[in-house]
Amino acid sequence: MVSVLTLLPLFITLLVCVSAAFFIYRRKSLAQSICIQQAARMQNDLKTPLKKLLKMNPRATSLRAQRTQADANVTATEASGYPPAIAAARAQQTAVIAQQTEFHLEQLALLADAQRIRLEAETTLRMRVLPLQAEGVQSMAYYQRPLAVEPKPPLDLSPNYETVAEFTPLQQHRFRYLVDLISGFPRELGLSARQVTECAVSLHPGEEDEWDIEILTAKAQ
């Protein structure tokens, strides 16, 4: 019995070591899975404004054609010098411009919605990693617009919004933060083991106008 008691320190040391390893792995794993889940949820939510924006393109094309026609009518009637015809052509042109403006505001609203989604996901991530005592949370987008799309023609009142050539890397959102893996241990020990958790998730075109979620990076160093 006494001999077994002398082994108590060994037994306790082993127990502490195994528990510490288990705790550290679990914390690493949790920090990483939260990162990936939040970034994936963000991209999943971004699918909606992206699909809507792309679906608006035929209407944008049609409005531009109407505008070209209206502009041509104004030029033609102005050449004829017949005031009622000029007035009618100008009225038609104004109506088309109004439609284009309204339409463009809808497009911009979708982009604003996408920006809101990115910001909300960032806030949610910050909240979710609070219990892990994460520090230095960085949230990075890689394109000037909240969706990796560009207007074509760029200066038109109702442009088509088309996905950029390098869509997947530019659409990504990357989170990066530091997690102290042994923050639950007594502070008196003065231990610290900070680990960088980083993840990047994006979208890539799937089948039948669908968008698939793609993990670009998942690091825990």
Add this chain to the structure above:
Amino acid sequence: MGPQTVRPNSGQALTEALPVTLLLGLFISGLLLVAYLLFARSTIQYQSEQALYCAAQKHKSKSDCAMELKQAIEQALPWGDLAVDVEKQANKWTTEVQWTYQGYSFNMYKELTPKQMLNAKALPW
């Protein structure tokens, strides 16, 4: 007063200590084995998750991910026999690790899908 007889007891302590030492040795080995097995389980679980993330990345092949997984486990667990398998489909990634040591065997299968990634409530998956 007759002459005192001294009983020779040399070796007796050793004989008595031997079974106890053996028992203690067995006990310590058992403890170390249990600790190693528990550590192995945590390591395999963690490294399997890393392999799932690897498989989910389009630019990485399943053989690369399997090799990374094998190396990572072997680095952490120098003793034991290991077999790994990583599979990637369009929307489903799986890993299977079989690890055997001294007659103890772990078989860990893990699966990740985009749906799980989005909806899992209990993390890590």
